Amino acid sequence: MPKLPFLFPRELALLQRRWNKEMRSLPVTAEPWLAAKARQWDSQTLESWILKHVHTRGAREFARTITRAVLCAEPRQVSYLCFLEYLRQGESLESLIGIEGGAQQDKFAGGAWQIPQRMAAQLGDSVQLDSPVHAVEQHHDGVSVISNGHTYRARHLIMAIPPVLAAKIRYNQPLPAKRNALLERMPMGSVIKIHVAYERAFWRLRGLNGGVVSNNRVFNVVFDQSLDDDGMGVLVGFIDADHAIAMSATDEATRRQQVISDLVHYFGPDAAHPIAYVEQDWTAEPWSRGCYVAHTAPGVITSFGDTLREPCGRIHWAGTETATRWCGYLDGALQSGIRAAQEVLNR
Amino acid sequence: MPKLPFLFPRELALLQRRWNKEMRSLPVTAEPWLAAKARQWDSQTLESWILKHVHTRGAREFARTITRAVLCAEPRQVSYLCFLEYLRQGESLESLIGIEGGAQQDKFAGGAWQIPQRMAAQLGDSVQLDSPVHAVEQHHDGVSVISNGHTYRARHLIMAIPPVLAAKIRYNQPLPAKRNALLERMPMGSVIKIHVAYERAFWRLRGLNGGVVSNNRVFNVVFDQSLDDDGMGVLVGFIDADHAIAMSATDEATRRQQVISDLVHYFGPDAAHPIAYVEQDWTAEPWSRGCYVAHTAPGVITSFGDTLREPCGRIHWAGTETATRWCGYLDGALQSGIRAAQEVLNR
Numbered sequence A, B: 001m002p003k004l005p006f007l008f009p010r011e012l013a014l015l016q017r018r019w020n021k022e023m024r025s026l027p028v029t030a031e032p033w034l035a036a037k038a039r040q041w042d043s044q045t046l047e048s049w050i051l052k053h054v055h056t057r058g059a060r061e062f063a064r065t066i067t068r069a070v071l072c073a074e075p076r077q078v079s080y081l082c083f084l085e086y087l088r089q090g091e092s093l094e095s096l097i098g099i100e101g102g103a104q105q106d107k108f109a110g111g112a113w114q115i116p117q118r119m120a121a122q123l124g125d126s127v128q129l130d131s132p133v134h135a136v137e138q139h140h141d142g143v144s145v146i147s148n149g150h151t152y153r154a155r156h157l158i159m160a161i162p163p164v165l166a167a168k169i170r171y172n173q174p175l176p177a178k179r180n181a182l183l184e185r186m187p188m189g190s191v192i193k194i195h196v197a198y199e200r201a202f203w204r205l206r207g208l209n210g211g212v213v214s215n216n217r218v219f220n221v222v223f224d225q226s227l228d229d230d231g232m233g234v235l236v237g238f239i240d241a242d243h244a245i246a247m248s249a250t251d252e253a254t255r256r257q258q259v260i261s262d263l264v265h266y267f268g269p270d271a272a273h274p275i276a277y278v279e280q281d282w283t284a285e286p287w288s289r290g291c292y293v294a295h296t297a298p299g300v301i302t303s304f305g306d307t308l309r310e311p312c313g314r315i316h317w318a319g320t321e322t323a324t325r326w327c328g329y330l331d332g333a334l335q336s337g338i339r340a341a342q343e344v345l346n347r
Helices: A008-023 A038-042 A045-053 A057-071 A080-089 A091-096 A113-127 A177-185 A240-246 A252-265 A300-306 A330-343 B009-021 B038-042 B046-053 B055-072 B081-090 B093-097 B112-126 B177-183 B242-248 B252-267 B298-305 B330-345
Strands: A135-140 A142-146 A151-154 A158-160 A189-198 A219-226 A233-240 A277-280 A315-317 B137-138 B141-146 B151-156 B157-159 B189-200 B222-224 B234-240 B276-281 B315-317
Touching: A008 A080, A008 A091, A038 A142, A038 A300, A057 A080, A057 A091, A057 A233, A080 A091, A080 A300, A113 B151, A151 B009, A158 A330, A177 A300, A177 B242, A189 A240, A233 A240, A240 A252, A240 B177, A240 B298, A252 A277, A277 B157, A300 B242, A315 A330, A330 B276, B009 B055, B009 B081, B009 B093, B009 B252, B038 B298, B046 B055, B046 B081, B055 B081, B055 B093, B055 B234, B081 B093, B081 B252, B081 B298, B151 B242, B157 B330, B177 B298, B189 B242, B189 B252, B234 B242, B234 B252, B252 B276, B315 B330
Parallel strands: A158 A315, B157 B315
Antiparallel strands: A135 A142, A142 A151, A189 A233, A189 A277, A219 A233, B137 B141, B141 B151, B189 B234, B189 B276, B222 B234
16 A cells, blocks of 8 residues: 555554444444444445545545445445444454455465366266256246246245346246345345465565555455465455456456556565466356345445345345355355254245 | 415426426437436436425425426436436427327327237238247348247347347347447336216216326326217326326226316216226236336436437337437337338448
């Protein structure tokens, strides 16, 4: 980050204390619409809140950068109540962005992509790939899920897809208007994730940990993803929020050039010569429509939020957005699946 | 409206003057994202703006009631920039809500439903009803529109449906991520429209014009829709924004009771015995997903707005939301259709 005014660290501490205090007033049942100040907090954007309550330029920029990093959205797009609930679900800001003891601490040896692959191996033929669901039909004795030329029947259905994708499915028995309205108001964040590999983790030799949070570069959040000191050096990072929208409209060569230029700015000329560059533009991914999670603009939680986990006939809702803890994370996805399965068993 | 404090009329005049001044600074090309203060105005909700700039309770309630009436959304859900652009497109608040010389002045003798019917009569077999479009496929030499079991081919396509419905269609050639993001962030307002008929326009006999704008009843906007003094009396009115969401979840009997109770409150016991009650719940209408028009939350116009009228290959965008004047009105729909047709002709 660039040089920041002297007052910034002090105001940052106050800011975190205030957020932690306010988030603790939200119901632990993940029903933020029931909070005493729900209406007040949901009537403003996080940006309005920052302008009113944060006074030093440094602390303001910090709050904005953090919002972009955790929700992949601009602070002017996010309800302050939505932001507080996200903090609450992740225990605190420190826990969400923290490495040691925080949400960024653990990595999967070999990568998280192995999870769905290993699950699929156990499940065998019951996993159907390349079968996007176009329609869901509820009947008196069951539910049909219709894909390209195939129909799958079940007694109950658990939907575990992003809200914006659930909104695109045709339902023969219309969802309640309020539930539709919520699904149509939960857009995903915008992010491009990039791995850059080097022959050596050269930054470690210079005593740097490879971590970056920037408020004025495009490739604005970076972590060290290298496995050990001796092998290949890997930096993983993100282009998020408005930067992601702008860079998604360019091409890979342009993005690569921008990313490497930012890495040279952070880590010096050694960063100019990677041995590999791998990117995933989540804003252009049709089966997620963005990442890592859906957010809500002001007025959405308080007008429509109470339909979030309400079953619609034989349809039960899972997916990380319906979690009561760790919304936006694998933990939240798992928890929501267990809850939805329990709902079906209890019917 | 209930009794309002003394200062209200004065502040209301100041408020209208300020809105009219600010809206005149928006580009006449309907590109509000280019306005000098676009970022500032789009970073806050209309509710935040009201709390900061309007001081008397009466003027605040007026601003909120007006927002609900024109956009069918709560002020906490709407970007202040979106609201200003809506005012600009309709020339001014006075023009939008005005009867004499305003947008509410003219009615179609026999009802506006005759317009599509008469157009359809002229067009004959080329109008296909009961054929919701599921997919649009672009090829090197044309575009296919796919409905239930039917495929229609054309050289170019003009899409004139609400953004939220355009977002539900499958595209073989994906729309640009930014265009998708905009479509996924333009929800429709929430409104239930109700006609109540009486044997006589009894309110006229008592010197009342039948008009109501209320800040504390459910059936909160009412107009006299009677044809003449001698015949049947008809009141048309609206349940909008949060009230519409709540009332849509009940049943017609409950809504009818509420509406008549509100009319008795406004017009006395004569209102208790209508001869007919006809309602249209737009929040539950699958082919509009709300009414009268889409709105945007903060941060949407400035991040995604510039894709609003940008053609995507062979797809051209019409519909009232893409108008440059009278967005949300028949005039805007017509204007947008003419513009889109011209785009196709100019290719």
